[in-house]
Structures are given as C-alpha cells and as structure tokens.
Amino acid sequence: MSEIRIKLLDAFTNAGETFLSGQYLADLIGCSRTAVWKHIEELRKEGFELEAVRNKGYRVVKTPERITADEIRLGLQTNLIGRNIYYEESVESTQIIAKLLSNENVPEGTVIIAEEQLSGKGRMNRTWHSPKYTGIWMSLILRPNIPLTKAPQLTLLTAVAIVHAIEEETGLQPEIKWPNDILLAGKKVTGILTELHAEADRIHSIIIGIGINVNQKMEDFPRELQEKASSLAIEKGELMSRAGLIRSFFKHFEKLYMLYLEQGFFPIKLLWEGHAVSIGKILKARTLTNVIEGKALGITDDGVLILEDETGYIHHIYSADIEV
Ligand code: BT5
Secondary structure: OOHHHHHHHHHHHHHOOOOEOHHHHHHHHOOOHHHHHHHHHHHHHOOOEEEEEOOOEEEEEEOOOOOOHHHHHOOOOOOOOOOOEEEEOOEOOHHHHHHHHHHOOOOOOOEEEEOOEOOOEOHHHOEOOOOOOOOEEEEEEEOOOOOHHHOHHHHHHHHHHHHHHHHHHHOOOOEEEOOOEEEEOOEEEEEEEEEEEEEOOEEEEEEEEEEEOOOOOHHHOOHHHHOOEOOHHHHHOOOOOHHHHHHHHHHHHHHHHHHHHHHOOHHHHHHHHHHEOOOOOEEEEEOOOOEEEEEEEEEOOOOOEEEEOOOOOEEEEOOOEEEO
16 A cells, blocks of 8 residues: 555544545645545545545545455554555465465565455365455464464464454454354354464464454355354344454454563463353363363463363363364
C-alpha cells in the first residue's frame, strides 16, 4: 500500500464522522489535492462510500462487503501486527504465501489474508474448509527471539487473542480446547496452525495460520463438518464485519505478544486457563502413536498439557487431538 494511502486512511480513522477537506488532507499528507482525489476515487472503486460535501470535504460513510487491506487499515490501532497486509482474492493456502514472504524478510507482523483458500491446511495434512467471502483466512509472520521449544506457546497466545476479539465484537463467550480449537456451544469456530521455520536452533520465522468461521450458514459447511463446526454468524444470529474482527484480533494479539516478550508465558497461561474448556475433565488425547485417557490437570509453564491417567501416572502431551 502506498504511503499516501496509508496516511489518508489514518486521517479518516482519526476523523471518525468529521469531514476532512481536500486541502487539509493534501497539507497533512504532503501531496497535491489531485493526488488526494485520485486516492479517494480508488477507494470508491474498492467499494468504500465516501460522502463529499462542498466546503466541508470528505468522510467515510460505508466500507466494502469484501475485506480489503484498506478497510482493515481504516481504524487499525496497532504498531506492529497488521501494519503490512497482503490481500489475495484466492490462494492455495495463506501459509504457503507467508512462508515465501518470510524468506524475503518482510517485517514482523506482516499478515496475508485471502478471501478463499483452495487447499487450506489443518494440522497433520488435514484440510481446512475456507469458502469465499465468508471467513477470515490469514497467516501472521512473527520473528520472536525465543528458543524453538517455546514456539507452541504462541498457539495458546493466539487462542487467547481470538477469544478476546470474538468477545469484543460479538459479546459471545468462546472456549478454548487445547491446543488450537476455539469453540462456541461446543462447536469449532476457529482453528490455529502454527508452523515454525528455523535454521539450526535459531527461529527464522513462526507463521501462525488462523481460520475463523465468520459469516457461513450451516449449509455452507460440507456435511461431515455440520455436526462439529459452526460460525460466529450462526451462533450470534446475525452477519458480522470481518474487517472489524480482524482489527480487534490484531489489537488483542499485539497487546498479549508484547506482554509475552516482556514477561514470558506465565501471564498468558493464566488468561488461557480462564477460557479453557478441558481443564479438570476426563479427556482422550490421540497422539500420533497412541491414545491416552486421563484427567486434564492443566498446562505446564511451557503450554504442554498435563494428563493424569487412572493409575495416577502423569503424562505430558505435546501434540494431540483431544476428545472431551
Ligand atoms: C486446525 O487444524 O484447526 C488449523 C486450521 C488452520 C486454518 C488456517 S486458515 C489460514 C491458514 N492457512 C491455511 O492453509 N491454514 C491456516 P486441525 O486441528 O488439524 O483441524 C482440522 C480439522 O478441522 C479438519 O480435519 C476438519 O475436521 C475440521 N475443519 C476443517 N475445516 C473447518 C472449518 N472451516 N471449521 C471448523 N472445522 C473445520
């Protein structure tokens, strides 16, 4: 996105419903009035409605149905997360693009968002259903200076940020199922896929893939998912602004990420536990090699799930699918 466009959207963000004159914008941004006008026309083509009143100027009255990088930018309150957005209409998987971009050394906090994924990925080569214009399919590039073993903590941090964003935007109260599912009324509305790229023992980048079902109707899900998946719109009973939810997620994620970098995982762990559905319950953990049944005692300071089986033996679960 051009510098002028960024400054223009920041100006409209700060102005709220106040009109901004072409001259004021040109002075603020340091460009000509013609350049301002050209950018305003481009915003209109993207689906923004801008009201223009003589002797007053412009203001934004409606944002587009589709997500655009500009729409997310309008109202964004972060310094790092989502300041650099790549928006795609249709991709195989945003994770693949994020990986390519991270090799080109794009800044930390860069996000790739797509309207549709043709081969959305879950964990362990599973697929993630990502139909057009309905959900939020995005990947976030991070470069934290932490040991490799701590990378899974970022999945839990992401889950808390998503819960906070959903709470803020919908008033609904989601629950987290260890490690990466967000549930509403027991059904999965969000999945998280954390992929680590490292050289020797140094993290090059961590790519966090986030899939949030926002505006799907039940018939939009394939039959095999209808029992276990849902969307925010189904649970709330109304359609929602995806851009608003994305901005809210960026804000909450940035806050938690800064806290994590300063104080470590402990404060995140407390927040995570406050939303976890599985703690204290008898669970079945399906790992790659076996199935362990036991009571979930909690998570360790590193985010590892602790299960106590019926013999009293304590298992540490690093990666598994959980059945409650
Ligand atoms: C996940 O895997 O939950 C991680 C999903 C991450 C998706 C994002 S979207 C943006 C980024 N780009 C990608 O390509 N991926 C990431 P897992 O825990 O393995 O769950 C996968 C299982 O969830 C599937 O096997 C289905 O049973 C179910 N599933 C698939 N699509 C779903 C959907 N839209 N809503 C709810 N459940 C779904």
